[in-house]
Every structure is written in structure tokens, then in C-alpha cells.
Amino acid sequence: MAQAGGGPRHRFRRDSEMSRDTVRVEAFSDAVIAVALTLMAVELLQFNPSGAADTDLVSRLQQEWRAFLAYIITFAIVGQIWLTHHNSWRYVVRVDQMLLVLNLIMLMFVAAIPFTANQLSDHLRGSDVDQQLSAAIYVGAVLGEALFFNLGWWWARSHGLLNPDLDPRLAASVSRRYLVRPLLYLLAFAIVFVNPILSLLAYLLLVAIYLVRGPGDLPPGGYEKSERGEPSGDHGPEN
Amino acid sequence: MAQAGGGPRHRFRRDSEMSRDTVRVEAFSDAVIAVALTLMAVELLQFNPSGAADTDLVSRLQQEWRAFLAYIITFAIVGQIWLTHHNSWRYVVRVDQMLLVLNLIMLMFVAAIPFTANQLSDHLRGSDVDQQLSAAIYVGAVLGEALFFNLGWWWARSHGLLNPDLDPRLAASVSRRYLVRPLLYLLAFAIVFVNPILSLLAYLLLVAIYLVRGPGDLPPGGYEKSERGEPSGDHGPEN
């Protein structure tokens, strides 16, 4: 509120810069994840142009069911990434430089997932080496995402960026749950040496397992006290 | 506000996790729908490369009018999906895990619509089997969207996620209206066995019918009492 000479009266100075909440980084992450999801649909669901002219739709659909399977499984994985991001960031109250950088690196892996999924679905019919290599690239992108997501959560916890009202014991059990996920992905990947399709189905099973409610998930519905300052009383289900 | 030892004083604990409003899931859904719409434009409106060199623009436009028609109709359908999402979610006050999952599966079908629309427009000139199969895939994506949208609405209603000020009778008539829509889409699809172009036009008619105001739609304009606490009085139209 003062001219340049009256520096001490400015609130935002070199030693007390403005902090920022998480609205913009969440919106940006959403945009990257949303575009990755939709581009993946376009990439994966595009039929192989080779032989397009001489075969009919029925036989092409029979050839392309692997692409449909890869689409569903990759959508499930990326959907789970979004869900976890959505749930974990509700406890983050402000960001610092390092948290943003870790989040950006995480998004770099998310943005690479459509490519790796496409590779995977293309090589499910290839040689054993091709199958295993493309599955390794696929799980690499997923593990890279999980690694930097975990690093971001750990950083936020240990640098006072989380809501001070968050019980540290809850934060600790959330951390443990987040850490187990990449290990399970490695397990699903290992199945590729037995059968690549079975490996994909194992990913799907994993995503399903994580839907069982655990620490860090959203509370169940019902008009709860904390939000209206009164007992939920007579507002039961209405259908 | 207390150290780890004073757990009970933390507001967010394992048994009382923070809930979350709908801002982020709405923004994320918007991003997926917006990207799907725009990618669809790029995909559908891309001329077939075959024979690009030897024909002029006039004759190619004559060949490609089906793509334009498919673009307009698919934009109308996806536009209506957005409109319904926009209107229904204004009554949702908070989300739980299952509502987010149902919304993600709905988005999986939305993201697949550009591909199915492209298939449809490519095969409108194909054999009868090709036409009917691509129309079935198209309506499959639309029905999948409608199914999971309806499931999400039903879940929100029956688990106390809607605004408690919403009259249950209004919620019930909104539900009925949402349920009829997929049935009408099936009808439009059935016409493909008569004529595929007629079937597309039936979709367009359906979207138009749903613009007639019904339960769940936005109220008409005018500065209404509820928002300013005073009669709308002298604020009539001004043009």
C-alpha cells in the first residue's frame, strides 16, 4: 500500500512471498489426465490401416479385440490414478516448488501412458520378446507415475503442506496403502512371462481390489454432522 | 492442531475422513467431454486420404457429406450429454468413492464416442452388415454412457449425496426422464435396419425433443426471487 520506499509495509516481500493453494495445480493435473484418457481412446481404438480395404468390419473387430481390452484396462488404471490424485490432494492445503515439480514429473509419466498402451496392444500378437518388452515399457510408465506420486505425498507430509487437522496416524496409513500399489503392479507385470492377456487381467483385478474402501478414501454418503453442524437426523436415502 | 499424540483432537481421522464437493469431478468430466468433442471434429472431418491427389475439392465434398452429418449428430448427442451432466450435478453436494467410479466409467464410454462415430461414418457406404454393425457399436457407446449416468444419479439419490433441499418428488421425475432417454436411443438405432441415414436423423430428432423443458432442466431467466430476496419487479427484458 506504499511507494517503493516504504518496503517494510508491503506484505509480499523477498522473504515472505505469497503462498498458493492447490486449485490451479489440481485443475492442470485434471486437464493432463483428461487429455491422456481421451487421446488414448483415439489411439487405441483406431483400427490398423493395413488391410483396411479388403476385409469387412466383422473380421476386423475380431482382430482388434485386444485393442478394446487394452483400452478398458488402461482407462481403469488412469481412472484410478485420477481417483487417487483427487482423494489425496483434498488434504493438501498449499503447494511449494518441489511438490509442483514432483507432480509435473508424475504427469510426464501419465502423458506417456497412451503411447505405452498402444505399444502393448500392438505387440500382444508379436514375438515373446516383443510382448515382454512392451509390457515392461507399459509397467514402467505406470511405476514411474506411482513413484513420483508417492514422492509428492511424502514431500507434502514432511514439509507441512497437508491440512494440520489431518491425523498423522491416518496420513501414515494412507502412505502405506499408496506404497503397496506399485508393488502389486510389478506382480501383475510378472505374469506377462506366463501369459500377456492374463497379465492385463491381473491389472484389472488390482484396480478392482483398490476400490475396496481403505484409508484415504472418501467417506460414505449421508448428510454428515461435520458439514451442517446438526445431526443428519431424518435425511435417509430417498429412493 | 495437536501433535501426533493428541489424535482425538484431529478433525480428519480414519473414522471421519474429509469429504469433498463436486467442483473437481465436474471440471474433470468437462475436460474429457471437451477433448472428445474436439478430437471428434478432427477425426470425422478429416478427408479420406485415398484418392486425395486425383480428385478436386468439389467432388470430395460431395463424397464426404456423410462425415459432416455424422459430426453434427454426434456433436448434438455429446452436447446433450454435457448439458444433462451440467444440470444434474448442480443438485449433487458431495461425492463418494462409488459415484466417482460410476462417473469415470461413464467417461470411458464418452471418450469412445469419437471412434464409434468415425466407424459409423466410414461404413455408411459399406455393406448392410457393416452398416448395422457400426451403428450397433455407436449406439452401444451411447447406451453405455446413459446406463452409467443413470446408475450414478441413482446412487447419488439413494446415498444422501444430493442437496437435502431437493424435493424427492422432483428427484423421482428427473430419474424417470433420464431412464426414458436410452430407450429412445434404442428406437433410433433400430431404424438402421430400414435406412442408416434415417437412423441418424432420428437421433437428431431425439436430441431436439429433449430440449423441450422438463424436470431437471434449468429454470427460465428473469431475476428471480430466490436469488435476490426481492420480487423481480421492474427488471424485465431490456432489448
Added chain:
Amino acid sequence: MAQAGGGPRHRFRRDSEMSRDTVRVEAFSDAVIAVALTLMAVELLQFNPSGAADTDLVSRLQQEWRAFLAYIITFAIVGQIWLTHHNSWRYVVRVDQMLLVLNLIMLMFVAAIPFTANQLSDHLRGSDVDQQLSAAIYVGAVLGEALFFNLGWWWARSHGLLNPDLDPRLAASVSRRYLVRPLLYLLAFAIVFVNPILSLLAYLLLVAIYLVRGPGDLPPGGYEKSERGEPSGDHGPEN
């Protein structure tokens, strides 16, 4: 707050549905425009694959300068569309069904602009008929956008969706300014019959002309009274 029987006490009923502000429709429109802009970059700036192998980068750049020009001009036009949307919607306080539909149709034309710009840049070297036809499709998308944008503004004005504090005389002069723009675009299009490159440059000139401040534009900077309730006094520029 009451059970289904006590209907009259619910605030949102069949005859008094909840209204909605403009936050979500603005964010959705932004997403569509942003994706269109970025896809346009990818489409337009992609070199023609024909002859890719046998020519070097220098000669290909010389061939592709039309694509760069088309990119800059289309970015300018779509950028102006966003700017006008951004400025006009700050006066809109709530939406109704029809305003959303008009906005969606406007976005349908915006999403088609990357395709039309690509066509235009491809046919700048074609026959006269090709040039004029692709320029007509291009201006058609731009005019369609302008038409439905104008209809939306007119609808908002005449149905009480604008801020009641907006001076009707200002609203009227904004309307006149918005109406002139499509007429000028038609003029720029007509120049294609003289020279297609000249026509593109005329579009660029038009966008530049609209940067001259007129009714509906944002006010100039400086800490103004209306926002802080005090004279701007000693807060001059600080560089």
C-alpha cells in the same frame, strides 16, 4: 429438510428448480477452445508427408510457409473468439437451457475451425475453384461461430440473464459491436476472389482492428475505486 411428504418445505421443487451460475459453462468453453487451438497447431504445422524422404528441411520450409501463415491467422481468430467470450460472459450472471444450447452450437463451429484452416492451407496452391471453396468453408465456420455467439448474447440480454447492474445502453452498444464483426469477416472473405493470401491478411487486420478498445472491453489497469472503495491515489505504475 423434510421427508417426501412435506414437499412445500423443499426449496428446489418442480416449479422452482435450482438455477446455476456461469462457472462451469465458461470452463467447458475454455476447454473446447484450448483443445481446438492446440490441435490446430498439430494439424497445420504437420508437414505434408509426400516427398518427405527426398527433400531436405530447407526446401520443405519454403513450401510450408502457407501453413505457418494459416496457423498465425487462425490462432488470431480463435484467440479473438476466446477474448470476446471471456469479456462478454463476465456480465452473464446465470444460464438457462437455451443459452447453453446456443453456446454448444457456437462451440461446434469452433471445434470445426482446425479442419477448415487445414483445408484452406492445403488448397492455397490449388485451382481457383478449390481456393475459393476452401476459403468459403473457412469463413463459414467463423461466421457460424459469430452467428450463434450473437444469438447467445441477444438471448441473455432479452431474458434477464445479464447482471442487473449493467447499463442497458452499454449492452446495446456491445451488441452493435458484436454484430459488425461477422460483416467484416464476409468482406475479408470476398477478397479471396482477388487473391487468397491477401484475404488471409485481411482477417489478420480485422483482428488487429478489434483490439482498439470499444464497448464491452475490459477497463484499463490501475487500482480503481470500484474495487477497493477508496481513491486509487498513490498507486501509480511501479516500474
Added chain:
Amino acid sequence: MAQAGGGPRHRFRRDSEMSRDTVRVEAFSDAVIAVALTLMAVELLQFNPSGAADTDLVSRLQQEWRAFLAYIITFAIVGQIWLTHHNSWRYVVRVDQMLLVLNLIMLMFVAAIPFTANQLSDHLRGSDVDQQLSAAIYVGAVLGEALFFNLGWWWARSHGLLNPDLDPRLAASVSRRYLVRPLLYLLAFAIVFVNPILSLLAYLLLVAIYLVRGPGDLPPGGYEKSERGEPSGDHGPEN
């Protein structure tokens, strides 16, 4: 609140139009940057179709490592652009017409980065002239972004669009820091005349250097006084 006749009582008139905060322009910029990042992944990570059929995945990966490197470096550069945008715009309290235009031109360069990165990675194996020319186009897009970003910041500073609580001395040192960045990019580009891969690594080094905390960056974590009006006291790290 009055009819057209009572003009003076309207708050928003021709000479006192409504101003607007930065929420929408930030969200729009985020969307463009997010799409550019994700499209870049799809473009860069797409294997060259030539020879796709006759070579296996291993040998193709060996050929394509340049694309991976270009992806990581371009993601780092665009990530830094987002980070700088995120940090600098927290001090902007309102926008005027010119700031929006400068921001749009900046986005035009950002949207062109996927194309230039693709060109660069394609020509890393080409002739010396091809390498240097594609590196020049690449750095041109990055420098164009930096130029218009700096112009926008300068405009906001000199036209009273920044938070009045921002110490002008902080604003000045932020400006100096922003100005040095493009000069360093030029340095990294110059290395292309020695070795193109080395030049890319120099970009990566530059991004890393800018992660060292300087003026304009976010403050470090910890529950700070300014946000809660109380000493941070007993809220240390909790892991």
C-alpha cells in the same frame, strides 16, 4: 437496478466497465499447456511407421531413443513454463485487454512447441544444416514464449495489474530473473553447432538450474503465520 432511463444508477457503464480477475485466463492457459504436453507425448513417442513391419521392437527402441530424450527435455521446458506461469500469476489481481492478448500470443508459441520438438527429434539424425535449422525453429518457439511472457509481466507491473501488496523491489528482481532465462536458452541453442545432443542436455541443465529457489518462487512449506494469524509453533513435520 433501474430501468434504461436511470442510467447513472447502473454500476457498469460505458465509462466504468466491470473488471475481471485472473481465474479464467489461468484456467484457459492451463488447458492449452496441458493439451500441448499430452499431444507432444503422442506425437514424439509415435514410432516412425517406415520399416515398422520388418524390424522388431528392440531394434526400433534403439533407433527411437532420441525421441525419448526430446520428450523428456521438452516436457521439462514446458513444465517449467507452466511453473513460471503458475507462480507469476499469483501476484496478478486483475487483467486488461493487452495482458490477455500478450498471454494469447505466448500460448501460440506454447502450442507450437510439440511440432518443433517433433521436427527436432526427426532431424537429429539428418544433415548438419537440418539439425541446426530444426534446433533454431525449436529455440525460436521457446524464445517467442519467453519474450511474450516477459512482455506480459512487464505490462502487468507497469499498468497496476499486480497485487498492491507486492514489494516493488521483489517485482523488479523477479523481472530480472525472468529476463535472464531466454538468454540462457540462446546459449543452449548455440551448442547445437558443436553437438545437437549436447545442446538438448544443456536445456535440461538450464531447467534444473531454475529449480534453485529465487525471487518469485513459492515460499517453503510449514504452517506460516501469514495464513493462520498465529505462530507456526508446534506444527512441525509429521513423518
